Amino acid sequence: MITRWLGGLAVSVIVVQAAQPSAASPVSAPLRELPWGQINFLHTTDTHGWHAGHLQEPSFSADWGDYISFAERLRERADEEGVDLLVVDTGDRIEGNGLYDASDPKGVYTSDIFKEQQIDIITVGNHELYKQNSSDNEYLKTVPNFKGNYLASNLDIVDPQTGERVPLARRYKKFTTKNQGIRVVAFGFLFDFKGNANNTIVQKVQDTIEEEWFKDAIHDREVDLFVVAGHVHIRSEEYRMIFRAIREVQWDTPIQFFGGHYHIRDYKKFDSKSYAIESGRYMETIGFQSISGVSAGGKDQLSGRASTTFSRRYIDNNLYSFYHHTSLNSTTFPTAHGSNVSSLISSSRKALKLDSQFGCAPIDLWTNRVPYPDNSSIFSWLEQLVLPDMVIEPERQSMPRVVIANTGAIRFDIFEGPFTIDTTFTVSPFSTGFRYIKDVPFKMADQLLTVLNNEGEILKQAVPDLNVWMLAPPEQAAGPANMIASDTQKNYQSNQQPLVEYKQKLTPGYTTKDDAGEDGDDTVHSPISFYNVPNCIEARIGIVTDDKAVETVDVVYLEFIQPWVLLALKFLGGEYESVDTEDYLEGVDFTTMIAQWVKENWVGDC
Numbered sequence: 339m340i341t342r343w344l345g346g347l348a349v350s351v352i353v354v355q356a357a358q359p360s361a362a363s364p365v366s367a368p369l370r371e372l373p374w375g376q377i378n379f380l381h382t383t384d385t386h387g388w389h390a391g392h393l394q395e396p397s398f399s400a401d402w403g404d405y406i407s408f409a410e411r412l413r414e415r416a417d418e419e420g421v422d423l424l425v426v427d428t429g430d431r432i433e434g435n436g437l438y439d440a441s442d443p444k445g446v447y448t449s450d451i452f453k454e455q456q457i458d459i460i461t462v463g464n465h466e467l468y469k470q471n472s473s474d475n476e477y478l479k480t481v482p483n484f485k486g487n488y489l490a491s492n493l494d495i496v497d498p499q500t501g502e503r504v505p506l507a508r509r510y511k512k513f514t515t516k517n518q519g520i521r522v523v524a525f526g527f528l529f530d531f532k533g534n535a536n537n538t539i540v541q542k543v544q545d546t547i548e549e550e551w552f553k554d555a556i557h558d559r560e561v562d563l564f565v566v567a568g569h570v571h572i573r574s575e576e577y578r579m580i581f582r583a584i585r586e587v588q589w590d591t592p593i594q595f596f597g598g599h600y601h602i603r604d605y606k607k608f609d610s611k612s613y614a615i616e617s618g619r620y621m622e623t624i625g626f627q628s629i630s631g632v633s634a635g636g637k638d639q640l641s642g643r644a645s646t647t648f649s650r651r652y653i654d655n656n657l658y659s660f661y662h663h664t665s666l667n668s669t670t671f672p673t674a675h676g677s678n679v680s681s682l683i684s685s686s687r688k689a690l691k692l693d694s695q696f697g698c699a700p701i702d703l704w705t706n707r708v709p710y711p712d713n714s715s716i717f718s719w720l721e722q723l724v725l726p727d728m729v730i731e732p733e734r735q736s737m738p739r740v741v742i743a744n745t746g747a748i749r750f751d752i753f754e755g756p757f758t759i760d761t762t763f764t765v766s767p768f769s770t771g772f773r774y775i776k777d778v779p780f781k782m783a784d785q786l787l788t789v790l791n792n793e794g795e796i797l798k799q800a801v802p803d804l805n806v807w808m809l810a811p812p813e814q815a816a817g818p819a820n821m822i823a824s825d826t827q828k829n830y831q832s833n834q835q836p837l838v839e840y841k842q843k844l845t846p847g848y849t850t851k852d853d854a855g856e857d858g859d860d861t862v863h864s865p866i867s868f869y870n871v872p873n874c875i876e877a878r879i880g881i882v883t884d885d886k887a888v889e890t891v892d893v894v895y896l897e898f899i900q901p902w903v904l905l906a907l908k909f910l911g912g913e914y915e916s917v918d919t920e921d922y923l924e925g926v927d928f929t930t931m932i933a934q935w936v937k938e939n940w941v942g943d944c
Contacts, residue, residue, distance in 0.1 A: 357657070357680040358390050360693055361399040364656035367845055368862040372663050373649035375628030377422045377520055377563070380409055381617045383598030384463070385427075386434025386749075386767070388621040389451050390683050391655065393760075394753045397847050397861070398622040398655045401683050405624065405655070406455050407676030411664040422515040425456060428598040429463025429528070429569035431480075432472060434620065434749055434767045436692040436760035437683070439929075445475060447686035453483040454679045460488050461526035462506065463569040463598065467493075467534035473506075474498045474537065481507045489526025489567065492546040494539040503539065510555050519635040520562045523555055527568030529576050529599060532803055543576040547583045556584050562633040564593040571816060572597035572606045572614035581608045592632055592646050596625075600816040603652045603859070605852035613648040613853075619813075620750070623848075624653040626860075652850060654861045663860070692760035696933050697940030703752040705745075705811060709820075709869045716748055716765075717875050724935045725877035729772065729894055731922050738880035739774070739892040740783045742790070744809035744899045745871045747928060756944045762933045769929065772922040774894040775907075775914055780881075782910045783891050789906040790899075791872040797905050804901055809873035823865040874899070894922050 382405075389402035400408075409425055416423040431452060432438050438448045466476045477495050481488045490506035497504050510525045531540045546552060556564070564584055570576050577595055584593055595606075595614030603623055604616040617625030631646035653659050661671055672680075687693065703716040711718045720743065729741045750764045789797070794806035807815045847863030850856070881888055895903050900919060907914050923931075 357401045357404050358393060358399070358684060358687070361391055361393045361401070362396040364396045364399055364658040365845060366658060369659065369662050370651065370857060370860050370862070372626050372651050372653075372860070373628050374419070374421065375630035375647070375649060376518055376632055376634075377424070377515060377629050378412075378416065379424050379426055379594070379596070379625070379627040380412065381426045381428070381596050381615060381625030381627060382621070382623075383428040383569070383596070383617050383625075384430040384601050384619040385621050386430055386465070386619070387432055387438030387448055387763075388435045389448060390435070390437055390687060391621055394755065396656065397845065398620075400621075400655045400657050400660060401680050402451055402455065402621070403676045403678070403680030403683060404657060404660060404672075405621075405676075406679050407671060407673040408624070408660045408664065409455065410673045410675065411666065411671065415664070417517065420517050422518050422520065424458040424515070426459045426565075426567050426596050427455075427457050428461050428567050428596050430465045430598060431463065433465045433468075434764065436690060436758075436763040437686060439763040439767045440690045440692060440759055443471065445472070447690070449475070449479050449483070451679060451682055451686065453480070454675065454682075457484055458487055459524050459526065459565060459567045459596075460484050461567050461569055462490060462493055462528055464528065464531045464533065467531065467538050467540070470535040470537045473535060477506055486511060489524060491525045491527050491552070491568075492541040492543060493528055494541070496537045498537070506538070509551055512555075512558070512561070514635070518632075520632055521560055521635060522563050522565055523558060523561045524565040524567060525552075525555075525580075527566065527570055527576065527580065529568070529570045529574060543570075544579055547579060552583075557587050560636065561588070561591060562635070563629070564588070564591060565596070566593065567596040569598045571600045572604055572616045573816065577614065581612060585609070585612075592629060594627065594629060594648070596627075599812065601811075601813045602816050603848055603850045603852070604816065605650050605854050605858060607853040611646050613650070615650050617652065618848075621655050624655055626651040626653055650852075650854060650858055652848065652859050654847065654859070659860055687760075690759070692758060693756075694759050695756050695943055696759070696762065697757045697936040698942050698944040699752050699754050699757045699936075699940060702754050705748055705751055706813065706868050706871065707751070707866060710871045710875075715871075716752060717745055717871055720748070721875045721877045723939070724932060726879050727939075728931045728935050729877070729879070729923065731774075734774075734776070734892055734922075736880075737776075737892045738780075738878075738888050739894050740786065740881070741877045741879060742787060742874050742893070742895040742899065742903065743876075743928070744874050744896060746808065746810050746812065746873075747896055747898065749811070757936050757940060759933075762929055766929050766932060768898070769927045770897045771924070771927050772894055773897050773900055773919045774892050774922040775903075775919055776892050777890040778893045778907070778912070778914075780888045780891050782907065782912055783893050785910055786893065786903070786906055787874060787876045789909055790874045790902060793906070793909065794873070797902065797909065800909070801901070801905055804905060806873050806902065809899060809902060810871065813868075814870055820870055821865075821868045823867045892922075896928060
């Protein structure tokens with residue numbers, strides 16, 4: 339490996355091979371160093387089954403086995419330098435990739451793969467709780483796999499064996515770090531989630547922090563650091579409440595928050611001794627967080643608590659970054675443990691036949707990288723081609739219909755090239771089907787999409803739990819308006835790279851701005867445009883524009899959005915309840931429908 343230093347950035351020339359046989363190899367790029375401290379953390383969240391990495395995206399092509407090797411190499415460095423390294427995961431490990439979704443039952447392989455990482459603090463996500471079988475698996479498999487490191491501060495489950503209501507896992511834990519002797523009290527929260535199956539009970543955060551066990555934990559004076567991990571957006575009211583509760587009784591003890599759920603890179607400052615990191619999605623990001631100046635066993639380090647400093651880095655999940663940050667190469671980097679897990683992932687993918695092709699995508703189709711509508715928008719493709727071709731109930735095919743799907747049902751882009759079994763689940767992993775209301779007045783159905791996309795506050799006032807942002811991709815919930823990268827910006831040199839002669843064209847990728855500035859990403863990229871999309875899209879079938887002859891239509895929609903559809907119809911003067919709805923295309927789910935369309939229309943191998 340040859341390293342050049344340019345303006346504080348390391349630029350390495352190295353030959354890198356991706357772990358999974360079909361994965362794209364990462365490319366060289368300027369890198370920022372990891373800001374090591376007294377106590378350091380690696381953080382993943384919202385991996386959603388992407389433990390084989392991104393096979394078509396070089397920047398994110400490392401797999402879970404590579405991450406295990408990376409964590410083990412960094413632990414070795416921590417031990418050598420006498421500092422600490424902890425590994426954290428904050429949930430949503432399932433639903434979103436063939437490695438989890440393609441097996442029957444779901445998750446046959448992923449549990450054994452995921453458990454191989456040594457995780458010090460692990461929490462639940464909302465996706466583990468949508469269905470009874472996945473939450474039971476969490477209780478019966480994942481919690482025991484991580485022994486006392488799994489934390490569930492505000493979540494109970496009905497024990498499937500005894501029928502009793504019990505905590506999913508321990509509420510919190512106190513421990514002392516290996517090398518520095520830092521006394522840590524850690525919690526594991528879930529946001530105030532209401533869509534869980536009826537075998538789990540999510541207690542509101544505001545009620546949890548009033549319980550005696552929590553008050554006792556935060557009143558403990560023999561604590562050097564509080565860690566609040568959770569599947570919670572770091573700028574949420576839930577985390578603000580927890581911060582205030584701790585600060586009321588521990589005014590200067592450092593607090594480190596780890597968040598998730600919004601699928602973004604973000605960093606928030608609560609005060610000078612309390613920060614929060616959110617580390618992306620889909621195994622694209624390994625978050626690195628460090629803290630220095632923390633008391634250890636009651637003894638101040640450096641110049642005392644006043645000098646406490648926090649730093650972060652968002653690591654692109656690829657071997658190029660991993661080799662650089664460990665100062666190793668393709669021969670010296672992999673550990674036997676990590677390599678074995680990579681082999682396990684490869685054999686699992688083969689058993690599931692995830693590389694088997696349904697067809698060949700002729701172009702890239704994007705969720706948020708192009709505006710909607712657009713010929714390269716995945717949502718335009720859905721409403722113009724897939725929904726009209728596939729949403730046909732034989733007994734009702736003569737009826738004009740309005741078909742509505744929420745954009746959040748699509749979770750990832752389609753890349754030009756092979757459309758595989760794996761692609762099917764990365765694009766839309768949900769097993770939701772369609773329902774419909776027959777013979778709705780067209781004057782009412784004609785306005786339904788407008789209400790769902792533009793009257794969110796009014797609907798929320800009627801039913802506070804029905805936030806319309808839940809219909810759109812989660813990345814939008816935290817974001818501002820459209821962020822459009824100009825041609826000039828796409829080839830810009832980073833603001834953290836002043837007055838250097840660096841001629842290499844930057845690859846597009848994350849260019850994160852957060853409360854600590856613009857230097858959080860480990861890899862310097864050119865920016866990618868991000869366009870917001872509506873909450874829902876629709877296809878009108880058998881209806882000509884301004885067709886005055888149509889009096890009634892069938893309103894067909896994805897089952898998930900039924901509460902919003904019924905509420906919007908009520909807003910428009912309709913009196914429809916759930917009993918007025920029926921299955922449409924019974925037994926056909928959205929994921930299968932997309933795969934079938936590809937089989938029929940994108941014929942051939944790539």
